[in-house]
Amino acid sequence: MNSRAFKCKVLVGGDSSGGALFCRQAFAFDRAVNPRTGVVADVRSGMAGANIRGKVLFYRQGKGSTAGSSWLVEAIRLGNGPAAIVTEHPDLAAVVGSSLAGILYGRAIPVFSGIDTRVFAKAKVGSIARVKGDTAEVVLAG
């Protein structure tokens, strides 16, 4: 099995792993993910119909309303949050959402930024991603 490691910047630390989901553009949690199910609604995201629950979610950057953090917290509270979030540019919605989920529910998820943009071009359905807070690495396998 092919495996590649990418150095990242750790925003919210921790170790986690799951199936990788890739969005090759800007992404917002508000409206685009149903927090009651974890299912992605936005047809433009390239992930429509997929469930973010337990997945490592990759996207380029954030966008949209400042409620993005709340949509993420709600998904995490209901057990439908992603295992980790990895972006190219830091996304404040992910940072604040994960921080709040940690403070309110003891369920922060790792949030990394600075992933090599080439990962999006090579993204493959079915890859497994492991994020490692200590070494600031994201390892993609498969």
Place this chain on the structure above:
Amino acid sequence: MHLDSAQEKLLRGEGGEARQLAMEILAKVGDTVGAGSLVPIKSAHVQADYVGLHDSGIELFERFSDSGGSFGVPTTVNPASIDLDRWESFGVPAGFARKQNRICKAYNKLGGIHSWTCVPYQVCNFPKAGETVAWAEPSSVVFANSIIGCRTNRAMAGLDVASAILGLTPRFGMLLEEERVAKVVFTAPSGSFSDLDYRSLGYLIGKSAGSGVPALDDTPRGVTSDDLKHLGAAAASAGPLAMIHYVGITSGSSSLEKAAGGEQIERVDVSRSDLEAVGSELNQTEETPDLVALGAPHLSVSELGSLARLLEGRKMKRGIDLFAYTSGQAQEMASRAGIRADIEAAGGRLARGTDADVSPLKAMGFHVVLTNSALLAETLMAEGMVKVRYASLRDIIGEVST
């Protein structure tokens, strides 16, 4: 992040439970984004709509209000998910309204100003240039940084209320001089601009600017602050930006060179066909709408006046509602001027203190929404529960009324 001794005390709970929770949030977010310290803010603008906040957002608001919290600086609030006085007549389910009202009650207990608008700067919250504030609502954030000349990051839900309670916010991003320098410049096509052109241009800038601050050169002559409000809102809906240097308008950006801090930056020439491409991107269907939603952000009283003039002598077609979303203050002025009566005579309605982008439109019975707001189109397309069409105000009125 460094906390001073007073802030350390709050974190230990010596200022009470509410301020401890707020400090916990600011300290955690500050550490995460690499802020050096917390700095004082002059005002806050927070989000309190149930569509955006969900049950966890109600919980957070009530944790603050039930544990003796109160806002430490003047704080305004974004639109609610319902018209607070007339929600029943807009078809909002009662259970939904109850959830929204819990947030309103907590907000009131915290001592907030009842602005219920996404344009606080057109109503009752207008900072001075150079001041630091913590504002939610990306369209307000862009207006604050770009037109008013104050400094704010996008205060995400949760961070906004914590900042409002302590009157402090982490110092990072747009609060730092070096982060405010333009990294890419867009040039607008020449010729006259319709309402839709401004919004499409904003959408394009937001989508293409990446994570850096953009500049806009050749801002069309005759641009109004309402036009810039909609341009900035569209930009913020499509990407993460918090500021646009309008060359010749933004304070400190009298020239492109100044906006870019003396550096040569990448230039993107926007053409008319680029704007048309945005138009088709945000147009999902050709179906007849059942709702025309005008707002997102709130219309000013002069925009309501223009709408009334366009509707003069016309009647809305059967089966199509028209809601013009606005602040309570603009509604009051429009009522006194007879503008509201004119809009209602044509079959339209004013929706006060709420906006389409934070409303439960599907639950209110709508299926196809026609709008000239790129922000609203973007928001509705993300969720996919109603279909969206995007057109200029003139074309909209021509289609939906006779």
